[in-house]
C-alpha cells in the first residue's frame with residue numbers, strides 16, 4: 156500500500172452510537188470495544204475462559220451472571236459488545252459460523268412467511284432457503300437486486316425479510332441498501348444485510364436503514380483464515396432478536412471461547428488491515444484492467460464498474476475482493492490458477508494471504524458464475540509482488 160495516502164474511510168463519518176461516544180472512530184472502537192483488564196489478575200490481554208460451568212453463590216446467584224457456557228461466556232460477551240459497537244447496533248449475537256447466523260434469521264420466521272434474496276447471494280444462503288427452509292414452509296424469491304423495481308414486483312404482504320448482500324459474490328455487484336430497506340419497510344419486512352465483504356469499516360448498513368447486519372466473521376473480521384464464526388447485529392432489541400438469541404443459546408449455535416478470543420484479537424487490527432486490502436486491491440485491479448489477456452475486471456473501485464456510483468455513496472472504500480474474466484474461456488481461467496505462485500488456489504477470503512478460485516467449479520450445477528471467471532481475495536502482500544506474479548502467469552497466456 157502507498158503509505159502517503161490517507162485511507163478514505165479515515166475522513167468518513169464516525170461510527171454511530173452504540174456503547175461508545177458517538178465521535179469515537181472505528182480504529183479506536185476496534186482496539187477498545189469489549190476490552191477491559193482482567194479484574195482477577197490485571198492481565199491486559201483477556202484470558203480464555205474454558206470453564207463450561209460457573210459456581211453458584213450461597214444466596215443462589217452467580218457473581219458475574221454466568222451459569223453455563225452455552226448460555227453465556229465472558230469471551231463471547233466481550234465479542235458481542237465489540238460487534239455491536241463496530242456496527243453501531245443496540246445488540247449483537249455471536250454464532251459458530253456465518254451460516255449459523257443466517258440460519259437463525261430464517262429460524263426466527265414462521266411457516267408461510269416470505270423472504271426475498273439476491274439471485275447472486277452467497278450460495279449457502281440460497282441453499283438454506285431451497286434445501287432446508289422450503290420444507291418448513293418458508294417461501295422465497297431470488298431476484299436481481301440491482302433492479303429495485305424487480306424487487307418491488309415480488310414484495311407481498313407476507314414478505315418478512317429482504318436479504319441484501321453487497322458487494323455480492325462473485326461479480327462484486329453493488330446494490331442500494333437505503334432504497335431496498337425503504338422498500339422492505341413498506342410491508343413491515345426487515346432488511347437484513349450480509350456485510351461480510353465490506354465489513355463495518357467500509358459500510359454501516361444500520362445507518363443506511365437496515366434492521367439487521369449479518370457477518371461471516373470467518374473472513375475479514377477474523378482476518379487470518381484460522382477461525383469460523385458468524386454474528387448478527389441488530390439496530391434495536393425486540394421479539395425477533397429474542398428468537399434469534401433462542402437459536403444461539405437454546406439451539407446451541409455458539410462459537411467456542413477460543414474462537415471468540417481469536418476473533419476479538421483479529422478485530423483489533425481490522426481497520427488497518429482493511430485499509431491495506433483496499434489499497435492493494437485498487438492497485439491490482441488497475442493493473443489487470445490494463446492487461447490484454449483479461450476480458451473484464453469486476454471491482455467497484457473502477458469507474459467502469461456498474462456499481463461504482465452507489466459504492467461511492469454507500470461505502471468509504473472498495474474492499475479487497477474482485478473477480479476477473481479471461482479471454483480463452485474456462486481452460487484459460489484454470490490455467491492461470493495453475494501458473495500463479497503467490498496466490499493460493501483455495502476458497503474463502505479476507506485472510507492475510509491472497510487467494511484465487513474458479514467459482515463455477517465450487518458452486519456446482521446451480522452456479523450462475525461465468526465459466527471464465529476467477530475470484531481473487533487480495534491479501535496483505537506487497538502489491539508489486541502480486542502484480543509480478545499475475546503478470547508472469549498471464550504472459551504465458
Ligand SMILES: *Cc1c(COP(=O)(O)O)cnc(C)c1O
Nearest residue numbers: 252253254277349351371373384
Ligand atoms: C463465507 C460467507 C458466508 C458463510 O459463512 P461461514 O462462516 O462460512 O458459514 C456467508 N456470506 C458470505 C458473503 C460469505 O462470504
